[in-house]
Amino acid sequence: MKSILFTGGGSAGHVTVNLALIPKFIADGWKVDYIGSVDGIERRLIESLDGVAYHPIATGKLRRYMDWRNVKDPFKVVRGVMQAYRLIRKLKPNVVFSKGGFVSVPVVLGARLNKTPILIHESDLTPGLANRIAMPFATGICTTFPETSQYIKAGGTEVRHVGAVIREEIRQGAAQLGRAFCKLDASKPVLLIMGGSLGARAINAAVRSALPELTRRFYVVHLCGKGGLESNIDNPSYRQYEYVQEQLPDMLAMTDIVVTRAGSNSIYEFLSLQLPMLLIPLSKKQSRGDQLLNAASFKDAGYAEVLEEEALNAASLVANVSKLYDERHTYRYTMRRHSQQDALNAVHKWIGDIAKP
Numbered sequence: 001m002k003s004i005l006f007t008g009g010g011s012a013g014h015v016t017v018n019l020a021l022i023p024k025f026i027a028d029g030w031k032v033d034y035i036g037s038v039d040g041i042e043r044r045l046i047e048s049l050d051g052v053a054y055h056p057i058a059t060g061k062l063r064r065y066m067d068w069r070n071v072k073d074p075f076k077v078v079r080g081v082m083q084a085y086r087l088i089r090k091l092k093p094n095v096v097f098s099k100g101g102f103v104s105v106p107v108v109l110g111a112r113l114n115k116t117p118i119l120i121h122e123s124d125l126t127p128g129l130a131n132r133i134a135m136p137f138a139t140g141i142c143t144t145f146p147e148t149s150q151y152i153k154a155g156g157t158e159v160r161h162v163g164a165v166i167r168e169e170i171r172q173g174a175a176q177l178g179r180a181f182c183k184l185d186a187s188k189p190v191l192l193i194m195g196g197s198l199g200a201r202a203i204n205a206a207v208r209s210a211l212p213e214l215t216r217r218f219y220v221v222h223l224c225g226k227g228g229l230e231s232n233i234d235n236p237s238y239r240q241y242e243y244v245q246e247q248l249p250d251m252l253a254m255t256d257i258v259v260t261r262a263g264s265n266s267i268y269e270f271l272s273l274q275l276p277m278l279l280i281p282l283s284k285k286q287s288r289g290d291q292l293l294n295a296a297s298f299k300d301a302g303y304a305e306v307l308e309e310e311a312l313n314a315a316s317l318v319a320n321v322s323k324l325y326d327e328r329h330t331y332r333y334t335m336r337r338h339s340q341q342d343a344l345n346a347v348h349k350w351i352g353d354i355a356k357p
């Protein structure tokens with residue numbers, strides 16, 4: 001029996017592609033293992049699947065800023081590499097698929113030491129630090145955005161632009177079920193707010209102060225991230241959830257327009273459903289600036305409007321949302337012309353091709 005080892009974590013964005021691929025390998029009869037962190041979001045998402053063995057390892061974050069944890073974390077990274085090496089020697093996977101995030105670095109190093117072929121996937125327009133560290137050890141690198149290859153120093157490693165890997169179920173939702181879950185009728189259009197898988201305090205605050213205005217025209221369904229619920233709101237046109245999993249496709253099916261961070265998986269999912277988007281990317285102060293580039297690329301293509309976080313307040317949010325809704329048909333028309341590559345099957349096939357016999 002062939003076996004595959006997945007890794008990736010830290011945020012849902014580093015797990016989504018794995019969630020799309022895992023059922024295909026299970027259906028092919030492969031043994032599927034996953035190495036993730038002890039307490040990252042990947043643990044809950046992967047452990048809820050049948051047929052996957054989850055192996056937690058120690059992880060440390062490579063920070064570019066001063067933090068007392070910088071002293072302890074290199075030791076955790078070394079421990080993680082040793083744990084990953086031993087696990088891979090025991091599991092003997094035919095191939096490793098790495099989605100990035102800090103937990104993936106020890107796994108890629110461990111796989112390389114065990115001479116296991118490695119395929120890396122990059123979701124963002126510019127590669128994240130973990131993937132950049134891992135790339136020299138990979139057999140192949142998949143990219144989502146067409147622009148990404150110019151940011152990769154690949155040496156001899158093959159880079160393929162495969163497009164966005166999207167979970168099959170994302171396009172299989174039913175609006176009626178979404179409305180039943182949220183207890184909403186069809187009398188108003190639905191505005192979905194998604195602050196990224198980890199939520200977004202600035203977006204949550206702006207949405208809540210704009211609620212009286214927004215709910216005059218829309219039902220507002222707010223995915224506000226862990227710990228982001230606000231109990232003191234009494235508005236019959238407002239629904240809030242920390243994070244939804246199996247209900248998301250139904251909620252997307254009932255949605256008319258979206259306000260979102262510019263995490264690559266989310267925005268490609270919205271593009272595949274032709275949902276007009278207002279993007280509020282994480283700023284350079286809060287990140288390496290990857291979402292600003294993702295957002296600029298979508299704006300240039302005519303798929304989205306961008307509101308920078310510095311300009312975000314209740315008034316700018318209401319104005320931008322109204323404009324987006326009024327122009328929704330133009331956005332949908334442009335998005336319809338985007339030809340969605342079959343990335344899921346392309347990556348599935350490439351993994352099979354490089355796996356050790």
Ligand SMILES: CC(=O)N[C@H]1[C@@H](OP(=O)(O)OP(=O)(O)OC[C@H]2O[C@@H](n3ccc(=O)[nH]c3=O)[C@H](O)[C@@H]2O)O[C@H](CO)[C@@H](O)[C@@H]1O
Nearest residue numbers: 011012013016123196197198223243244248263264265266
């Ligand atoms: C703060 C941070 O580090 N953000 C990064 C992270 O974002 P983040 O983790 O938010 O990643 P994405 O937007 O790419 O993906 C989020 C995924 O979670 C799913 N989802 C979200 C909310 C919910 O309630 N239910 C649900 O299922 C979405 O459908 C999507 O598939 O990874 C992305 C991909 O590398 C990067 O572009 C982001 O910069």
